[in-house]
Amino acid sequence: xxxxxxxxxxxxxxxxxxxxxxxxRTPRADIYDAMNYSLLxxxxxxxxxxxxxxxRMCGGDPAAALPFACAVEMIHTYSLIHDDxxxxxxxxxxxxxxxxxxxxxxxxxxxxGDGLLTAAFEIALEGRGDLAPERVVEALDCLAHAAxxxxxxxxxxxxxxxxxxxxxxxxxxxxxxxxxxxLISAAAEMGCIVAGGDEEDRQAxxxxxxxxxxxxxxRDDMLDVTGDEADLGKPTGSDARGEKTTFVTLKGLTGCxxxxxxLTAEAEEALSRFEHPEFLxxxxxxxxxxxx
Amino acid sequence: xxxxxxxxxxxxxxxxxxxxxxxxRTPRADIYDAMNYSLLxxxxxxxxxxxxxxxRMCGGDPAAALPFACAVEMIHTYSLIHDDxxxxxxxxxxxxxxxxxxxxxxxxxxxxGDGLLTAAFEIALEGRGDLAPERVVEALDCLAHAAxxxxxxxxxxxxxxxxxxxxxxxxxxxxxxxxxxxLISAAAEMGCIVAGGDEEDRQAxxxxxxxxxxxxxxRDDMLDVTGDEADLGKPTGSDARGEKTTFVTLKGLTGCxxxxxxLTAEAEEALSRFEHPEFLxxxxxxxxxxxx
Numbered sequence: 001x002x003x004x005x006x007x008x009x010x011x012x013x014x015x016x017x018x019x020x021x022x023x024x025r026t027p028r029a030d031i032y033d034a035m036n037y038s039l040l041x042x043x044x045x046x047x048x049x050x051x052x053x054x055x056r057m058c059g060g061d062p063a064a065a066l067p068f069a070c071a072v073e074m075i076h077t078y079s080l081i082h083d084d085x086x087x088x089x090x091x092x093x094x095x096x097x098x099x100x101x102x103x104x105x106x107x108x109x110x111x112x113g114d115g116l117l118t119a120a121f122e123i124a125l126e127g128r129g130d131l132a133p134e135r136v137v138e139a140l141d142c143l144a145h146a147a148x149x150x151x152x153x154x155x156x157x158x159x160x161x162x163x164x165x166x167x168x169x170x171x172x173x174x175x176x177x178x179x180x181x182x183l184i185s186a187a188a189e190m191g192c193i194v195a196g197g198d199e200e201d202r203q204a205x206x207x208x209x210x211x212x213x214x215x216x217x218x219r220d221d222m223l224d225v226t227g228d229e230a231d232l233g234k235p236t237g238s239d240a241r242g243e244k245t246t247f248v249t250l251k252g253l254t255g256c257x258x259x260x261x262x263l264t265a266e267a268e269e270a271l272s273r274f275e276h277p278e279f280l281x282x283x284x285x286x287x288x289x290x291x292x
Numbered sequence: 293x294x295x296x297x298x299x300x301x302x303x304x305x306x307x308x309x310x311x312x313x314x315x316x317r318t319p320r321a322d323i324y325d326a327m328n329y330s331l332l333x334x335x336x337x338x339x340x341x342x343x344x345x346x347x348r349m350c351g352g353d354p355a356a357a358l359p360f361a362c363a364v365e366m367i368h369t370y371s372l373i374h375d376d377x378x379x380x381x382x383x384x385x386x387x388x389x390x391x392x393x394x395x396x397x398x399x400x401x402x403x404x405g406d407g408l409l410t411a412a413f414e415i416a417l418e419g420r421g422d423l424a425p426e427r428v429v430e431a432l433d434c435l436a437h438a439a440x441x442x443x444x445x446x447x448x449x450x451x452x453x454x455x456x457x458x459x460x461x462x463x464x465x466x467x468x469x470x471x472x473x474x475l476i477s478a479a480a481e482m483g484c485i486v487a488g489g490d491e492e493d494r495q496a497x498x499x500x501x502x503x504x505x506x507x508x509x510x511r512d513d514m515l516d517v518t519g520d521e522a523d524l525g526k527p528t529g530s531d532a533r534g535e536k537t538t539f540v541t542l543k544g545l546t547g548c549x550x551x552x553x554x555l556t557a558e559a560e561e562a563l564s565r566f567e568h569p570e571f572l573x574x575x576x577x578x579x580x581x582x583x584x
Contacts, residue, residue, distance in 0.1 A: 022441070025441065025442055026442065026446070030449070030453070031441050031445065031446055031449040032441060035441065078406075079406075082402055082403075082406060085399075085402065087397075087398035087399045087402060088399050088402065105379075106379035107377075107379045107380050107452055108449065108452075110374055110377065110379060110380065110402065111374075111441075111445055111448055111449050111452075113406070114370075114371075114374060114405070114406075114409065114445050115440055115441035115445040115446070117406065117409055117410065118409065118436055118439045118440035118441070118445060119440050119441060121413055121432065121436040122433075122436040122437055122440050122442075125429060125432060125433040125436055126433065126437075128429065132425075133424075133425035133426045133428070133429045134425045136425070136429050137417060137420065137425045137428050137429060140413065140417060140432070141414075141417040141418065144410055144411075144413040144414040144417055145414055145418075147410050148407055148410035148411050148414050149314070149317065149323050149324060149327065149403075149407035149410070149411060150317055150318065150414075153323065153403055153406050153407040153410060154318070154323055154407070156403055157322070157323040157400065157403050160399055160400075160403075161322070
């Protein structure tokens with residue numbers, strides 16, 4: 001199967017699993033509607049694809065990684081809902097549609113986020129099947145620490161503390177590592193854990209994901225300046241309006257393009273110990289060339 | 293050790309563990325301060341005490357249950373922070389002190405809640421020690437489902453949907469079962485799981501906790517009418533002002549007192565299969581006689 005076909009197959013698998021995640025659940029309140037509204041709004045599904053494909057690359061069955069893939073996407077989605085709240089970034093549009101609180105109100109949006117964060121653990125635990133409990137525990141340990149105050153939540157706190165202040169490149173890199181890097185890294189590492197990869201495999205996968213995550217963020221900052229609003233599904237120029245220090249304000253567009261190129265090469269190199277890194281290598285390149 | 297002494301010993305153990313939970317963590321933002329502000333604000337610690345003591349009653353070592361006890365208290369605390377937000381119940385006081393968002397602002401309060409919810413899983417996973425991974429997985433499965441949209445989060449959504457509407461007794465009981473009962477039940481059941489209790493043990497413990505949780509809520513509704521603000525650390529009469537249907541508006545104070553008595557007797561009876569139910573029986577009585 002070539003890269004495009006496998007990417008499409010992975011996405012279809014993930015969409016189907018996410019669609020079914022809350023089918024038939026109670027209580028009869030609109031909370032699942034609000035959760036699904038954001039969870040099923042499309043998106044690139046980069047994190048769950050990483051989980052499935054690192055599992056495959058490390059010799060595991062991607063089907064066993066699917067619940068963990070869904071979990072990481074739920075955590076990503078909850079973070080978007082909470083970040084968009086009026087008391088946070090106060091955004092009206094996300095993936096081309098009104099943000100969660102614009103449709104369901106703030107209270108429900110807070111709860112939908114809480115529900116998705118919790119559902120990540122529910123879904124991974126109830127979908128564990130025959131997977132060895134040690135691996136379930138290891139994978140969730142990895143996920144929880146990446147998502148928490150020492151990872152993504154801490155990154156969002158740092159981000160808010162930094163708004164309007166002038167940051168150095170190392171501040172911005174630290175921020176990225178916490179705010180988006182940690183979860184991307186966990187997404188990849190969980191696939192490796194599910195496959196039974198050893199510590200060296202995990203380290204290599206973390207290194208790959210670290211490089212990819214940083215390149216991804218730099219590309220995001222570039223698209224906020226050069227991108228097309230219709231392609232992105234959100235307004236551009238938001239960083240500049242918020243007076244945020246980004247990789248573009250620090251390094252310029254040309255400097256950013258060079259960083260992205262270097263990081264992508266390093267990501268590729270990190271996978272050299274694996275027999276079949278082709279898909280994940282192609283994915284790194286794909287993310288760098290994207291326009292949305 | 294008599295009831296009072298053991299209760300004090302359990303509380304001391306829990307306070308100490310919660311105090312140390314986030315020691316030395318990074319990144320350097322005020323997020324851990326905000327998390328600790330609410331987590332270490334006192335409170336009865338009913339849920340973690342249940343976890344420790346059901347573990348002991350089922351023949352396990354309460355020390356092994358301590359990380360799970362901390363986890364359930366973190367989830368309880370996060371739910372209070374989010375429930376107090378302006379877009380939810382908009383409360384200014386909690387346990388006699390300004391609510392989290394009053395001190396740290398709304399954005400940080402949202403993140404502190406998110407951080408505590410995630411930390412529940414972090415703390416349980418990193419504190420698992422030699423506990424069999426199957427039991428870790430079972431206990432977290434129990435916790436996640438109780439906390440999520442099919443449990444506590446769903447209950448809060450139901451509660452908000454019901455505000456200003458007239459509810460029947462069965463509506464109010466359903467609401468309680470989701471909003472507070474599910475987590476209390478999970479707190480108790482996790483202790484039993486850690487101890488290696490069988491399905492009948494778990495069922496008995498759930499039954500006990502279900503009765504206790506309902507009695508606890510009825511008592512809460514009574515205290516909102518009859519309680520002393522200084523004792524409670526929060527304003528009374530809030531239910532009446534919010535035009536909420538409560539057990540008191542449905543059954544009156546006398547009817548409530550009778551329900552509480554009956555439920556406490558049933559909770560006691562649910563533990564008849566265990567050799568040493570004395571502490572948990574006494575706890576049920578203690579919670580019913582409380583004035584805060």
